[in-house]
Amino acid sequence: MKTAIYLDNNATTPLAPFLKKILIKKMEDWGNPSSINQTGREPKKIIREARQNLAKLLKVSSLELIFTSGGSEANNLALQGVFFSQVLPQLLDKTNSDKNVRNRFIISSVEHPSVFKTAEYLKKFGLKLDILPVNKDGQINLDQLKPLLGTDVAMLSIMYANNETGHIFPINKISNMVKDCGALLHCDAVQAFGKVPLNxxxxxxxxxxxxxxxxxxLKGSGLLYVKKGVNINSLIQGGGQERFRRAGTENTLSIASFGLMAEHMLDSKIISEYFLKMKTLRDFMEEEILKNISNSKIIGKDFLRLPNTSNILFSNLNGESMLMSLDLKNIALSTGSACSSGSSEASKVLKAMGYCDNQARSSLRISLGWQTSKQDIVLFVKELISITKYLNTL
Ligand SMILES: Cc1ncc(COP(=O)(O)O)c(C=O)c1O
Incomplete structure (x- = not known):
């Protein structure tokens, strides 16, 4: 691959070099983990150990963890699983008076499409949905959440950190408010994991x-934590894998890599060291950009953000033109969420935050990774300065 500088780590991350060697060996364990013959033994052990490592890292019981195919499936399982297990039966029970039914979900306006579209889809089955606004600095207002939390709320789904801007939501405070109203709280922690400590x-x-x-x-596995006592329906019907909560033969190799990375992160210093490294480089990069490129603005700069993410508006410039020019220099980044790239639609997240179409098209999302070096950032900023100068002359 030609890409020399990779600054799109919120889209996906490169495989950790230490995993490559171990995984090549694990490929020999190709058996079906459900097989009771000897080919199934090692794959079953791999999955058990991965689950134990993840449980230890997240400080939960391994019985509370369900392996999925990725973050999108985990989000779908959370929303659909709760809806079909807890909400729909109430709606179908004709003896229920409307007053006693918990048939409303709340989500924020900047959720990933795997939450947003799933919630919209469930409206077809009778779900009521409220959208909590997010302002131009990527912040929610808890005073706006309070009146939404009635006794008809079944669940609030809110991300830990936003994939496009990196802003972190106050989950602990939200959790207390949600508990007071007797609803469930789902949190999409896909972007936070590995960047900030999670307990x-x-x-x-x-x-x-x-x-x-x-x-x-590796791609191909995800995880949903479901607290003991919370009932969910399986999305996929079939075998009894994952204690009947997710049918289908497990992606052993990807799960192995997930578990080995969890084991690696059990060293408490890892996350804090990478946090500091990425934040120092990100802050340096932002300073250089603000100093050298007029009309650049960091979205929600002074608010709590992931240490690796920066979303920058360049007024009067087109994000896609900047991205293409940088791509020609073998520098990879993104204009919006990767999942919506391929279409030239303006970022839905920035639009939901109150930016107009033009502004939302003038942004770049830069997401650093564990592997990013100072030299990467210096070279990137240098190229960005010359590209913006050139584009400004057109
Ligand atoms: C916040 C967030 N949630 C969910 C997902 C979906 O995860 P996956 O790509 O594993 O399906 C993404 C992917 O970008 C994400 O950023």
Missing amino acids: LKKLGADLVSFSSHKIYS
């Missing part, structure tokens, strides 16, 4: 989603 016991969420390929492991 699910302290977080206070009932369901939490994760994805392996955002933490330097």
Whole structure:
């Protein structure tokens, strides 16, 4: 691959070099983990160990973890799983008076499409949906959340950190408010995992989603934490895998990589060291850009953000033109969420935050990774300065 400087780590991360060697060996364990003959033994052990490592890292019981195919499936399982297990039966029970029914979900306006579209889809089955606004600095107002939390709310789904801007939501405070109204809390922690320390016991969420390929492991596995006692329906009917909550033969190799990365992150210094490294480089990069490129603005710069993410508006410039020019220099980044790239639509997240179409088209999302070096940032900023100068002359 030609890309010399990779600054799109929120889209996906490269496989950690230490995993490559181990995984080549694990490819020999090709058996079906459900097989009771000897070919199934090692794959079953791989999955058990991965689950134990993830449980240890997240400080939960391994019985509370369900492997999925990725973050999108984990989010779908959380929303659909709760809806079909807890909300739909109430709606179908004709003896229920409307007053007693919890048939409303709340989500923020900047959720990933795997939450947003799933919630919209469930409206067809009778779900009521409220959208909590997010302002231009990527912040929610808890005073706006309070009146939405009635006794008809079944679940609030809110991300830990936004994939496009990196802003972190106050999950602990939200959790207390949601508990007071008797609803469930789902948190999409796909972007936060590996970037900030996470302790699910302290977080206070009932369901939490994760994805392996955002933490330097293989694509193809994800995880949903479901707190003991919370019932969900399986999305996929079939075999009894994952204690009947997710049918289908497990992606052993990806799960192995996910578990090995969890084991690696058990060293408490890893996350804090990478946090500091990425934040120092990100802050340096932002300073250089603000100093050298007039009309550049960091979205929500002074608010709590992931250490690796920066979303920058360049007024009067087109994000896609900047991205293409940088791509020609072998520098990879993104204009919006990767999942919506391929279409030239303006970022839905920035539009939901109140930016107009033109502004939303003038942004770049830069996301650093564990592997990013100072030299990468210096070269990137140098190229960006010359590209913006050139584009400004057109
Ligand atoms: C916040 C967030 N949630 C969910 C997902 C989906 O994860 P996956 O790509 O594993 O399906 C993404 C992917 O970009 C994300 O950023």
